[in-house]
Amino acid sequence: MYGLSRRAFLSVAAGFGSLAGLSLVSAARASDRPTMPVPPELRADSSGSIALRTEAGTGQFLPGITTPTYGINGPFLGPAIRVRRGDQISMNVTNGLDENTTMHWHGLKIPGDVDGSPYTVIKPGDTWRPTLNIDQPAATCWFHPHFYPTTAEQVIKGLAGLFIIDDDETDTLGLPSRWGVDDIPIIIQDRRFNSNGTFFHRFNLAAVTTGYVGDTMLVNGAHDPVARTARGWLRLRLLNGSNARTYRLAASDRRSMFVIAGDGGLLAEPVELKELTIYSGERYEVMVDARDGVPFDMMTLPVDQMAMSLPPFHAPLRLVTVNPEGVDIAGALPDTLVEVPPLVKNQPPVSQELVMEMNMDDQGMGAFKAAGLMEMTQSGKADPNIIKAVNNLITDGPALPLKTQLSANAVNGQPFELGTVPFSAPLKTDLRWKISEGTDSMYHPVHIHGCQFRILELNGAAVPAHMAGWKDIAPVLKGGSCTIQIRFDHPAGKEAPFMAHCHNLEHEDSGMMTNFTVG
Structure with a gap:
């Protein structure tokens, strides 16, 4: 097991000084709050097909306010697709919207022509029918649109869902597996609302610099919900489905979280943490001990991310209350999980470097500096005048012309351009890539399509134990770098290349994305 050092533990504990008693408060008020929705499981029918339909709807996230939404097989978000390793699944994705979309299977190891990139457009009324051959370990993946340049807005409106892979090896471990009872999906998203109830989104200078800055939390599409679970060991499947925000997750009573899986599957053994940082697009599976039946809150703690410390995120913030009020379920935390293949002993030279660059960095930083954000961040004081000025910059800054938006950011100095393929990678070859930043001080969670990789080093240091398994983010x-061991087992041609991009969706939609072929 991996544990916190004494210094790290004391640092975390100090941040919880204001959290004492929150679990009891949450339990007392649970009846006044919504029950956390659990997305329905969706499996293939007898012919091996799964049908999805994007559609417009409405939802009520704040009392008395109706919000227009998008959803997949429903008004907001989508089902949890369940498949098994070895399955061949025929997907039927119908676009019921009045605009173009795509559907990307985030985390799946599949060829480029079925990956659902910006090249595979589904027009209104059309149906896309890819066949997915599932050949990778059990994992919590997800699916979402990838239409360029409106991915960010379509995700904000509600197009996203879980894509869960099961396998025989995982079945033997006795992990919690009763959906919504002790196997709990938690999709975390921040949102901001206009006065008329619509979701706020605008590609202005603030958006292309920081990404989306919400001020209201949704978990599985509900604001401040209560998850009513079994009493016992719980398996929380965490997805950071936010466009840009990073979360530092922790339990209000400081109980341990045991990370058992990352983006692409199970770890070799559980990793014990008191807090867990999760970046945009990332997934983790954690187990928590709820055998005592005592409610606790899943909190997010403040993060040092540009503009993301505005209230209510300047202090510990409750995301969801976990109330283990249900039946007792027997179970245990395994000492070991699965065998994770060893890293390549003799790493090849770096064959590809990807540099995430912000072309409008000076303008964006200058605007936030003028508003006083830098001073507030450095001092840690939430000055009301600065908060108002920065919020005005986020909400009232004029939208950029489309041409300016699409060139605001870049990879290796080149903003994204459909049809331009800057590089290629060989098929079925172990490679070493380096991903780094330009001169900005932003967070760039970089996603690479068509593969699962292993992180070799992070900012010049060894990778943390909970990130040592399969990853796709x-x-x-903040000017750092990440070196990865990567391999592509499926081809991608010029007609449907793979993408590498920042999963800050506003960065992606403003040029921080590149194409590459594999073959």
Whole structure:
């Protein structure tokens, strides 16, 4: 088991000084709050097909306010697709919207022509029918649109869902597996609302610099919900489905979280943490001990991310209350999980470097500096005048012309351009890539399509134990770098290349994305 050092533990504990008693408060008020929705499981029918339909709807996230939404097989968000390793699944994705979309299977190891990139457009009324051959370990993946340049807005409106892979090896471990009872999906998203109830989103200078800055939390599409679970060991499947925000997750009573899986599958053994940082697009599976039946809150603690410390995120914030009020379920935390293949002994030279660059960095930083954000961040004081000025910058800054938006950011100095393929990678070859930043001080969680990789080093240091398994998001932070061992087992041609991009969706939609072929 991996544990916190004494210094790290004391640092975390100090941040919880204001959290004492929150679990009891939450339990007392649970009846006044919504029950956390659990997305329905969706399996293939007898012919091996799964049908999805994007559609417009409405939802009520704040009392008395109706919000127009998008959803998949429903008004907001989508089902949890369940498949098994070895399955061949025929997907039927119908676009019931009045605009173009795509559907990307985030985390799946599949060829480029079925990956659902910006090249595979589904027009209104059309149906896309890819066949997915599932050949990878059990994992919590997800699906979402990838239409360029409106991915960010379509995700904000509600197009996203879980894509869960099961396998025989995982079945033997006795992990919690009763959906919504002790196997609990938690999709975390921040949102901001206009006065008329619509979701706020605008591609202005603030958006292309920081990404989306919400001020209201949704978990599985509900604001401040209560998850009513079994009493016992719980398996929480965490998805950071936010466009840009990073979360530092912790339990209000400081109980341990045991990370058992990352983006692409199970770890070799559980990793014990008191807090867990999760970047945009990342997934983790954690087990928590709820055998005592005592409610606790899943909190997010403040993060040092540009503009993301505005209230209510300037202090510990409750996301969801976990109330283990149900039946007792027997179970245990395994000492070991699965065998994770060893890293390549003799790493090849770096064959590809990806540099995330912000072309409008000076303008964006200058605007936030003028508003006083830098001073507030450095001092840690939530000055009301600065908060108002920065919020005005986020909400009232004029939208950028489309041409300016699409060139605001870049990879290796080149903003994204459909049809331009800057590089290629060989098929079935172990490679070493380096991902880094330009001169900005932003967070860039970089996603690479068509593969699962292993992180070799992060900012010049050894990778933390909970990130040592299969990954498809590489966090590159504040001028740092990330070196990965990567391999592509499926081809991608020029007609449907793979993408590598920042999963800050506003960065992606403003040029921080590149194409590459594999073959």
